[in-house]
Amino acid sequence: MTNETTRDGAKDGATQSAVETAYHRIRHLILTGEMRSGDKLLENQLAAAIGVSRTPIREALNRLNAEGLVVLERYRRGIVADFSLDDAVEIFRLRAILEGHATSRAATRISQADLRRLEELERLMETQFEELGWNEHLEGFDKLNGEFHAVIAAAAESPRLEKILASSLELPASIFNRYSEPVEVRTRRTHAQHREILAALKARNPEWAQAAMNAHLFSLLPSASGSLEHEDGAE
Amino acid sequence: MTNETTRDGAKDGATQSAVETAYHRIRHLILTGEMRSGDKLLENQLAAAIGVSRTPIREALNRLNAEGLVVLERYRRGIVADFSLDDAVEIFRLRAILEGHATSRAATRISQADLRRLEELERLMETQFEELGWNEHLEGFDKLNGEFHAVIAAAAESPRLEKILASSLELPASIFNRYSEPVEVRTRRTHAQHREILAALKARNPEWAQAAMNAHLFSLLPSASGSLEHEDGAE
DNA sequence: ATCCATCAACTGGTATACACTTTTTGTCGG
C-alpha cells in the first residue's frame, strides 16, 4: 500500500474518533442550552442521533459526568446536570481563585505572540459588538471570549491548572444567563475589564493582572443577594 | 418475594461495578508505586489480571487518564504517567491554593463530629508512629493522612473543590518520596502542623486555618532549589 | 378506591467479535 488511501471517512487530515465526536456534540448541546437541566440522555437515542454505536456514547457521557455536566447513576438514565444558584456561585468563586492565579503566572510568562493574539481577540469582540446587534453577536462572543481566557490559562504554563479550568469549571450559557446580569449591562463592563487585564499583562505586573482578573470574574458572579428568583417557564 | 437474593456475587451490601473495581485496582497499583512511570498498561493483560473484560478496563483507564495518572494516545498503548520535579511542584502549589481555600471555608463550617474525627485521626497517626516503626507505619499513615485531608475538604462544603482535590491533584507516593524530604524528617513536623491546623479549625479562625494548611503543604513541597538531579537508572 | 405485589418492557453494564493502527520483526540490499 504505500499510497495513502484512507479507505473510510476520508477526512484526510485527522479523522477524529467517534468518542471525540460524541463528546463534543453532546457537550455542545448542553453548554448552548439546547438540552436543559434534567433532560434525559438515552444512550440508544444519542447513538442514533450522532451516528455511532453506544460504546463511544458511553465514554463521552462518562467524561461529561466527570466534568459535572451530566449526572450518571448506576442503572439509572443519565440526565443533564442541574445548576443551582449555589453551584454558579461556587464555580465562579473557584474560577476566580484559579484563573486569578493563572493570570498572575501568565504576567511573567506570556509571549509577545500571545499578547498580540489577546489584543486581536478583544478587538474582534468589540468590533463585532459594534457591527452586529446583541443577538447576532452572542455566539461569536462566547467563542472569542472562551479563547481569550484559554490563551491566558495556557500562558500560565501549568498544565493541570489549564486542564482544571477547561474541564471542571464550565457553566452552561443558559444557566449563566439566568443568574448573571443582562448582557447589555455586563458586556460593556467586560470589555473594559478585558482591556485592563491585557494592560496588566503587558506591564508584566502579576499582582495587577491577578486583581484585574479577579474583579472581572467576581463582577460576573451572580449578585449574592438572593433577589433573583425569576423561574421563567418561557420557551 | 422478593426476598433479597442477589443471585450472583452475593456481596449483600453493594456489589460494586466492574469499572469501579478496575479503577481502584489500577489506581492503587500506580499510587503505591507497584507500577512505575512508563510502565505499559495493556488492556488485555489488565483485564485478565483483574478478572473483568476489556470494556470496564477501558473506562477505568479513561478516568485515570483524565486524572493525569495515565497517558493515553489514540491507538497507542497506555502508560503510567511520568512525574517530573516540575510536576510535583505544580501539584503542591495547586493543592496549597485549593486546600488552603478549603480549610478556610471549613473553619466556619466544620461540625463537632468532624472535629472529633480529625482529632481521632491525628491521635491514631501519632500513636501508630510511636508503636510501630516507620516501615510498618507508612501504609497506615498514608490512609489516615488521606482521610484527615479528605475530612477537611468535605467540610468546606464545595463539592467541585472537593472533587478536584480528590481526583486531579494526586501524586504517587513513590514519586512524592523521591522528591520530598526523608520521612523521618518530615513526619515529625507533619504532626505538629496537623495539630496546628486542628487548633485553628477549633478556634473557627479561617485565616489561621488557611495559613496553617498552606505552611503544611509548602513544607512538603520539594526544595525548589534545583539541587536534586539524581537520575537513578537503578532498576 | 387504594395499596401493594408482580411482571414486562426498557435501559444501562459487561462481554465478545471485528476493523483499523501501530509496533515489532525478519529480510534484503548496500
Next chain:
DNA sequence: CCGACAAAAAGTGTATACCAGTTGATGGAT
C-alpha cells in the same frame, strides 16, 4: 554490519450481542 522496507504480530477503537437491574404499568387483594 547497518539501514530501509515489508509483512506479521500485537494492541487499541468501535460495533454488536447478551445479561442484569430498574421503572412503570397492570391487576388483584384489602
